[in-house]
Amino acid sequence: MADTSNIIEIRELTKNYGDRRAIDHLSFNVKKGEVVGFLGPNGAGKTTTMKIVTGFIAPTTGEVKIAGYDVFEDPYEVKRRIGYLPETPPVYGDMIVADYLDFVARLKGVESSRVPGLVARALEKTQLTDVRKRLIQNLSKGYRQRVGLAQAIVSDPEILILDEPTVGLDPRQVAEIRRLLQELRGSHTIVLSTHILSEVQATCDRAIIINGGRIVAEDTLTGLTNRLRGNSQIHIRVRRNASDLAQALERVSGVTEVEMSGMQIRVQGHLSDDLIEKISEAAVQQRAGLLEMTQPDAGLENIFIELTSQH
Amino acid sequence: MRSILLIAKKDFKQVVTSPLFFVICAFCTIVWTIMYRVFLQQFASQSMMSMMQGSQAGQSLMNTVFMQHISVVNLVLIFTLPALMMRLISEEKKLHTYDLLLTSPVSSTDIAVGKFLAGFGIATVLLFVSFLYPAFTRILADFNWSTLFVLYFGIWLLTALYSAVGLFASSFTESALLSLFIGVVFNLLIWFAGQSGAGSDIQWVASVSNYISVGQHLVHFLKGMIKISSLVFFVSSTAFFVFLSQRVVESSRWR
Numbered sequence: 001m002a003d004t005s006n007i008i009e010i011r012e013l014t015k016n017y018g019d020r021r022a023i024d025h026l027s028f029n030v031k032k033g034e035v036v037g038f039l040g041p042n043g044a045g046k047t048t049t050m051k052i053v054t055g056f057i058a059p060t061t062g063e064v065k066i067a068g069y070d071v072f073e074d075p076y077e078v079k080r081r082i083g084y085l086p087e088t089p090p091v092y093g094d095m096i097v098a099d100y101l102d103f104v105a106r107l108k109g110v111e112s113s114r115v116p117g118l119v120a121r122a123l124e125k126t127q128l129t130d131v132r133k134r135l136i137q138n139l140s141k142g143y144r145q146r147v148g149l150a151q152a153i154v155s156d157p158e159i160l161i162l163d164e165p166t167v168g169l170d171p172r173q174v175a176e177i178r179r180l181l182q183e184l185r186g187s188h189t190i191v192l193s194t195h196i197l198s199e200v201q202a203t204c205d206r207a208i209i210i211n212g213g214r215i216v217a218e219d220t221l222t223g224l225t226n227r228l229r230g231n232s233q234i235h236i237r238v239r240r241n242a243s244d245l246a247q248a249l250e251r252v253s254g255v256t257e258v259e260m261s262g263m264q265i266r267v268q269g270h271l272s273d274d275l276i277e278k279i280s281e282a283a284v285q286q287r288a289g290l291l292e293m294t295q296p297d298a299g300l301e302n303i304f305i306e307l308t309s310q311h
Numbered sequence: 312m313r314s315i316l317l318i319a320k321k322d323f324k325q326v327v328t329s330p331l332f333f334v335i336c337a338f339c340t341i342v343w344t345i346m347y348r349v350f351l352q353q354f355a356s357q358s359m360m361s362m363m364q365g366s367q368a369g370q371s372l373m374n375t376v377f378m379q380h381i382s383v384v385n386l387v388l389i390f391t392l393p394a395l396m397m398r399l400i401s402e403e404k405k406l407h408t409y410d411l412l413l414t415s416p417v418s419s420t421d422i423a424v425g426k427f428l429a430g431f432g433i434a435t436v437l438l439f440v441s442f443l444y445p446a447f448t449r450i451l452a453d454f455n456w457s458t459l460f461v462l463y464f465g466i467w468l469l470t471a472l473y474s475a476v477g478l479f480a481s482s483f484t485e486s487a488l489l490s491l492f493i494g495v496v497f498n499l500l501i502w503f504a505g506q507s508g509a510g511s512d513i514q515w516v517a518s519v520s521n522y523i524s525v526g527q528h529l530v531h532f533l534k535g536m537i538k539i540s541s542l543v544f545f546v547s548s549t550a551f552f553v554f555l556s557q558r559v560v561e562s563s564r565w566r
Contacts, residue, residue, distance in 0.1 A: 054414040058565050076416040090411035094325060106317050107415045151411070 007032045007159060007189050008053065013062035015048050022048040024213040026062070032158075035185050037200030037207040038193040039304065045213040046193040047087060050163050053191075054084045067158065080109050083157035083188075087164050089148025093137030097128055097147055100136060101154045108155035122154040126180065142173040149177065153184065160190045166199060178202050197304055209307055216307045234279060236265040239289030248282045255279075271295070314417040318425030323432045326395055332433070335391050339437060346383045347444045350376045372454050373462070377445050378533060381466055384441045388434070388473055389502065393494025395433050396477025397487040399426045400560070404485045413564065423478070423557035430474035438463070438470055458535040465532025468545035469525060473498055475552035482559040501525060501548075 008030035015022045023045040030036050040046050051057045053064055055075045064071040066078040092100060101119045123129045126146045136147055152160055166174045181203045200207050209217040246260040249267055254275045257268035283290040326332055354376045403409040412422055445459055480494035505524020521527050528541040
């Protein structure tokens, strides 16, 4: 068996739909207990990858191993270990919530004696206990999404694969789902697909960014943020002496470019905490009257746009 | 086995508690009640006639009333069973619950067989309703129970075939309406398949037609005979359509 610390191992995964290549030699690993964000614009191949990992469809070439089991040689062992929430929650409108979860737990091969306990736990974690006797078709979209999430966790799987779990929810419901993910962290390995960056920032340890079926970046969040920060900008707004300050800043080591327009200065360089300190010191020495100092591109948003617009 | 029963139980419960099932049951009972009354009246007046003509040999209930009833039941089932089966797979595809089934540790065979059993169970409920008509005729007239049971056993096997066909039609498409249409067409084909070549001069065409003719097999059951060839025909053709459905379910993993 391969290294057990990698609970998901994906090697050279390729999937063609006719002539169209949805994913192209994708390889990555997920460690046990990790929360990984699977990011990409719509149509990047996120859903296809998740469908292959869950054994829903077969890849054209490549290999997927879950906890050491090959998805296509031991599909049952793999499927028992995965809780999957597809884009559209797979719920039966004409069943009541509790019966539905009972059905899913048994379908996932949970022993009969454990079913009632696990159903109660899933209801409680997703805060569905109040609506457990209601027909699913009469529930609101947010509740239905929660039922979908409850179905993913009801068999207490090692791995949770969630395909855009917060799409179409109102901000309060999004916050609730995030709180739930925080709760599940640690007891499950979570792979979360999304095109919403704040979601990854809020919940994930690591992000895998894909575009056009290929991985364009794979790093921890700080790693990704630093990557762009390494060569980025700082905006300064001062009250007076802007030209003196600009000249002083040009002499600071680490600064590669200074641009001044009126009372605003744009400094480009390899930004580090040291450099930022030096810049603020220079502003004080020149008595420029520092009003504002901002780092506009610290967000994941820019990395995302930069990485995914190269294709 | 556990998964088969689990899926069968869920689907059976879902269909039997659906408004569609109640509407179809109501429709069937209305048609059967009206027709059965007509058949009984015809039988009564014919018996009266033959008595008045002084003939000793009366007509048998089995060959007149029950046979006519069975053909009406068959005709109604050809159209209504696909309507009940249409949801089995196509609805799952439409609602995306198919994703749940295919990502659960169950095989395509479990899914196909489970759904077939659910469909067959539903068909059996409907057939049981139709059985009540001849059964209660016992209050008015005396007849041989065993012949009636054999006849119903035959038509029960036929509904298994219809259920399998309905399941197969449902596995094709996301559209319930389309699967209803395909199901009805297939049922009609099955019913008429044997009729077309039956009168052929070529020996083997005639005998093949005879073997695949559902009507010919039912005639044996009507006479109170259970022939091995008929059993083999119904069981194998039902299994064939369940197998085809299983292939369609399996194929979605490879697309």
